[in-house]
Amino acid sequence: MKISFSDKHLPVAVVIIIAVVVFIAMDLQRKTPETTIEAQPPEVQSGIARLVNFRDAARAADLAFVLPEWPQTPGQVHQSVDKAIEKSNQLLDKIASIEPYLASFKTTVQAYE
Known part of the structure; x- marks a missing residue:
């Protein structure tokens, strides 16, 4: 080859x-x-808030929700x-x-x- x-x-x-x-x-x-x-628009801030809520719900359900660490x-x-x-x-x-x-x-x- x-x-x-x-x-x-x-x-x-x-x-x-x-x-x-x-x-x-x-x-x-x-x-x-x-x-x-x-500094982000409200729709972006609400998306981040939903992500934080999802993370908290995952913790309450004893699930792993981990974002990569850069x-x-x-x-x-x-x-x-x-x-x-x-x-x-x-x-x-x-x-x-x-x-x-x-x-x-x-x-x-x-x-x-």
Whole structure:
């Protein structure tokens, strides 16, 4: 199976994708007056209130209602990115360790998993 780009470019592509995700996440994490709950239109505020009520009802029914926890500080974002890069590099090392004559879609997916 021939890959259309060099294997050495794959880690660069992964890093670029991660960087884009980080910049988007950092942009979403910014707290400006325009993004506070109080600054939102009433229909958005009522939607948030319904979400809070739903969470409280879930707790009363002994159900788990958990929103994902996102990094809150630049340090946490950097730590999260470092972990993602480390994990990606480990997976890429496993894939790269496949002997070229044994490489196929199936063996690549198996190495990834």
